[in-house]
Amino acid sequence: MEFPIALMLVQDGITNGAIYALLALALVLVFAVTRVIFIPQGEFVAYGALTLAMLQAGTVPTTLWLLVGLGVAVTAVDGVPALRAGRPGRLLGVAGWNLAYPLGLAALLSILPLQSLPQLAQVALALAIVVPMGPQMYRLVYQPIASAPILILLIVSVAAHLTMVGMGLLFFGAEGQRTPAFSDAVLDLGPLMVPGQTLVIVAVSLTLIVALFQFFERTLYGKALRATAMNRVGARLMGISPSLAGKLTFFLAAFIGALSGVLIAPITTVYYDTGFLIALKGFVAAIIGGLGSYPLAALGALLVGQLESFSSFWASAYKEVIVFTLIIPVLLWRSLNSRHVEEEE
Amino acid sequence: MNAKLSPRLVLGAFLALLAAAPLFLSPFSVTLLNYIGLYAMVSLGLVLLTGVGGLTSFGQAAFVGLGAYTTAALTTMTSLPGWLAWIGASPWLTLLAGLLLTAAVALLLGSLTLRLSGHFLPLGTMAWGISLYFLFGTSESLGGHSGLTGIPPISLFGIVLDTGEKIFYLIWAFLLAAVLTTQNLLDSREGRAIRALKGGIVMAEAMGVNTSRSRMVIFLIAALHACASGWLYAHMQRFVNPTPFGLNIGIEYLFMAVIGGAGHVWGALVGAGVITLLKQWLQDILPKLLGQAGNFEVIVFGLMMILVLQRARGGLWPLLRRLVPVRVDNKHIDESAEALPRRTPPKAGELILEARKVTRKFGGLVANNNMSLEVKAGEILALIGPNGAGKSTMFNQLSGVDTPTSGEVLFMGQPVAGKDSRDIARMGMSRTFQHVKLLPTMSVLENVAIGAHLRGDKGVLSSAWRLDRAEEARLLKEAARQIERVGLGEFMHAEAGSLALGQQRILEIARALCADPCLLLLDEPAAGLRHKEKQALGDLLRKLRGEGLATLIVEHDMDFVMNLVDRVVVMEFGQKIAEGLPDEIQKDPAVLEAYLGGVE
Structure with missing residues (x-):
């Protein structure tokens, strides 16, 4: 292999690895705080990318109706007990977030000239549609069974994943989409031509990782999440509501997912079911970190990115097989380093 | 009179209906029944794995594919090397080959993931499922995405099973054999070990059950059932392609098990039936309703799963059972069965358990300091002390759950440290738990x-x-x-x-x-007992002492202890402060100070 090709592959690997790192961090976070293995993470990637594509095509994204639907469901689930308990204030809050917000967004989208908006505004709108589905999903799917065994939560995750893929097909059709790059600039580094999009991806990923770090270190809510991850019961006794922690975590995960989708849409064609494979690579990375360590997960993500990029050069047909079988030596290593069979909680 | 139906009668009626089914059903319905049988076999494995064992796999479709592709490749390829080609002569040989291959893969996957916590197995099987699917799709020699055709039908006693009506009987014979053997297995010594996996691992290990092995056993059985289903599928369809072996189908199998009722062998059949028929119907109706073509039934299945897991985790089978009043018979106890052989009891007064200068530190905290004690055959020793004295830590050192920082514990003259709970159980130490550990849904x-x-x-x-x-x-x-x-x-x-x-x-x-056992370790046995029950327990323990059993009791109830035991060891702040006969202990100034506080 010639050196410039190798450099290109490395660069490709870093670009994808950065995305996998973001997803892996979100997966570790969700698992730590809620014990949910968040399989539907990938659907947020696809929803983010395809919602942006629809906005850029000038149509009101069909995902908006899902947001409205979920909003109605959450309002029903939370609003009725609030009403019965004679807390109209709470009902108002629930309805505000879950009914007024989606409908307001719908009104806004029908007025705005979507196609001619600046790209950043389109991205913001796409995120505004997709991200709130995260906490809504937590409320409807996971919160009722928050204390169930991990296994049940995992099966529910898989069910939610399938549902979202099916709905993705309904919303976006079977056609793939690719969005225009955020930047056409090319950075010329001797033998290496770095496209602007790569820089955007790496920069955004790094910024987000630093921002998350700051969030967990500096803010009260970040500390609350960390406390919940460490000791759920203890955190609850200290007044941290588990459902708030859950919703907040899912908000972050949905944000990271949708943003990843927006970032990769210009470099790869995204189909309604692409997200799963992307997120699964994030999973491989997270498992490298034992679903517990953020730095190891991020390192794992870079490794997965490199492996994928080099195997697509040497054995492109077997690219996915190679990436997913990487999990086997990782599990072996984890297994050899683990002690006894633990009692399930 | 008992108005309920006998289980044999219900099963017989079901079998009769089943046997007659091809005579009065349309070929299309028979094909559907064939699929239900094949799917039920896979989800039966998942019932065992998920519902009973508390593990799960998303890769069952890949095991089905392994069975199907093994037989397809061996029976259709012409360019096989000589040492392999002879297997292709009969589908029955390829079934064996498929089962062996599947067992090898399952053993590998299992040994990688089963030592880790429960969620690594499903994640590993997920990756394995996807990898195998891509491998089938990209491998030229396996026909890529168009697959392999021209698979011969199975023949049995000279009958060629080349139509749906004929293979129907083979499929259902396989399924029923699988259901009955699974049912038998669950109702046995190994079955109790398997049923202990869900929530009773520490207890089961202390009773000598190798739980890692039990996990592996059910994972293997589930994989082999899937493989056999794939073999039947390949010879029924007479061609294979990768589509039915993808991850989504693997997930569908799990849905069948969960919706049918993952805790019951017949739930697999109910689930497979419901999902297969529902899928048929939804695939008909949804595209018309939504105005586009696609696998929209997954939306319904997904939502159904979420609802079932939120509202009725037992699935449909328990609901169905309420409709048909089948009698549940108590287990029969055969009084004429030969008694089990017993171990040679140690002689009275023989030293059974000895702790020598046991110290256990957790960081800077010394939980046990220089603790020594002895228990002899035919005596009851009580270990008492105020809360936080370190009794539980000491109990863990004695039972081998924890290892002392220094000092040693000898049981029957052999060191306990480094042995796992199973070995210790085998040596004759048996224990109870401070927080009761039993399997609540199983009978006493x-x-x-x-x-x-x-x-x-x-x-x-x-x-x-x-x-x-x-x-x-x-x-x-x-x-x-x-x-x-x-x-x-x-x-x-x-x-x-x-x-x-x-x-x-x-x-x-x-x-x-x-x-x-020759040594009984009891962790607070009298807690929660009423007066009469305590008396009965005391009588029992005295009787056991008379038979030469050594007993160590950790207990709070002073009346109970003082009237029962031979000797008492008192702990405070991790150290032994007194040892002796119950009467002496009750007058010991150090003990009085520890329990009642000093005189100001």
């Missing part, structure tokens, strides 16, 4: 029988084919004997979870006795 009899695990040796295959009945009768008789002995006879067939806490503690003692 079955719970107690777990204690006798090490006194039987019949394995999975003999259990599945009922070759273990003589031994099983002996085990159950022993369990029943111990239950009568501790005075729980009237609750023999009740669910263990329905007993009062005090009775559950007594159950644990019966379970420990079932192991025929």
Whole structure:
């Protein structure tokens, strides 16, 4: 292999690895705080990318109706007990977030000239549609069974994943989409031509990782999440509501997912079911970190990115097989380093 | 008169209907039934794995594919090397080859993930499922995405099973054999070990069950069922392509098990039936309703799963059972069964357990400091002390759950450190737990029988084919004997979870006795017992002492301890502050100070 090709592959690997790192961090976070293995993470990637594509095509994204639907469901689930308990204030809050917000967004989208908006505004709108589905999903799917065994939560995750893929097909059709790059600039580094999009991806990923770090270190809510991850019961006794922690975590995960989708849409064609494979690579990375360590997960993500990029050069047909079988030596290593069979909680 | 139906009658009626089905159903319906049979076989494996064992796999479709592709490749390829080609001569040989290959893969995957916490197995199987699917799709020699055609039909006793009506009987014979053997397995010594996996691992290990092995066994069985289903599928369809072996289908199998009722063998059949028929109907109606083509039934299945898991985790089977009043028979206890052999009891006064200068530090905290004690055959020793004195830590050192920082614990002259709970159980130490650990949905009899695990040796295959009945009768008789002995006879067939806490503690003692121990470690046995029950427990322990058993009790109840035991060791702040006869201890100034506080 010639050196410039190798450099290109490395660069490709870093670009994808950065995305996998973001997803892996979100997966570790969700698992730590809620014990949910968040399989539907990938659907947020696809929803983010395809919602942006629809906005850029000038149509009101069909995902908006899902947001409205979920909003109605959450309002029903939370609003009725609030009403019965004679807390109209709470009902108002629930309805505000879950009914007024989606409908307001719908009104806004029908007025705005979507196609001619600046790209950043389109991205913001796409995120505004997709991200709130995260906490809504937590409320409807996971919160009722928050204390169930991990296994049940995992099966529910898989069910939610399938549902979202099916709905993705309904919303976006079977056609793939690719969005225009955020930047056409090319950075010329001797033998290496770095496209602007790569820089955007790496920069955004790094910024987000630093921002998350700051969030967990500096803010009260970040500390609350960390406390919940460490000791759920203890955190609850200290007044941290588990459902708030859950919703907040899912908000972050949905944000990271949708943003990843927006970032990769210009470099790869995204189909309604692409997200799963992307997120699964994030999973491989997270498992490298034992679903517990953020730095190891991020390192794992870079490794997965490199492996994928080099195997697509040497054995492109077997690219996915190679990436997913990487999990086997990782599990072996984890297994050899683990002690006894633990009692399930 | 009992108005309920006998289980045999219901099963017989079902079999008769099934046997007659091809005579009056349309070929299309028979094909549907064939699919239901094939799917049910896979989801049956998942019932065992998920519903019973608390593990799960998303890669079952890949095991089905392994079975299907193995037979397809071996029976259709012309360019196989000589050492392989002979297998392709008969589908029955390729079934064997497929099963062997599947067992190898399952063993590998299992050994990688089963030592880790429960969620790594499903994640590993997910990756494995996807990888195999891509491999089938990209491998030229396996026909890529168009697959392999021209697979010969199976022949059985000269009959060529080349139509749906003919293979129908083979498929359902396989399924019924699988259901019955699974049912048999669950109702056996190995089955109790498997049922203990969900929520009873620490207890089961202490009773001598190798739980890692049990996990592996059910994962293997599930994989082999899937493989056999794939073999039948390939010879029914006569061609294979990768589509039915993808991850989504693997997930669908899990849905079948969960929706049907993952805790019951027949739930697999119900789930497979419901999902197959529903899928047929939804694939018809949804595209018309939504105006576009696609697999929209997954939306319905996904939502259904979420609802089932939120609202009715037992699935459909328990609901169905309420509709058909089938009698549930109590387990039969054969009084004529031969008694189990017993270990040679140690001579009275022989040293059984000895702790020598045991110190256990957790960081800077010294939980046990220089603790020494002895228990001899035919005596009861009490370990007492105020809260936080370090009794539980000491108990863990003695039972081998934890390893001392320094000093050693000898049981029957051998060091306990470094041995796992199973070895220690085998040496003759049996224990109860401070927080009762039993399997609430199993009967008292079955719970107690777990204690006798090490006194039987019949394995999975003999259990599945009922070759273990003589031994099983002996085990159950022993369990029943111990239950009568501790005075729980009237609750023999009740669910263990329905007993009062005090009775559950007594159950644990019966379970420990079932192991025929020479040392009994009891962690607060009298807690939660009423006065009469305490008296009965005291009488029992005195009787056991008379038989030469050594007993160590950690206890709070002073009246109970002082009237029962031979010697007392008192701990405070991790150290022994007194040791002696109950009367001496009650007058000991250090003990009085520890319990009542000093005189100001």
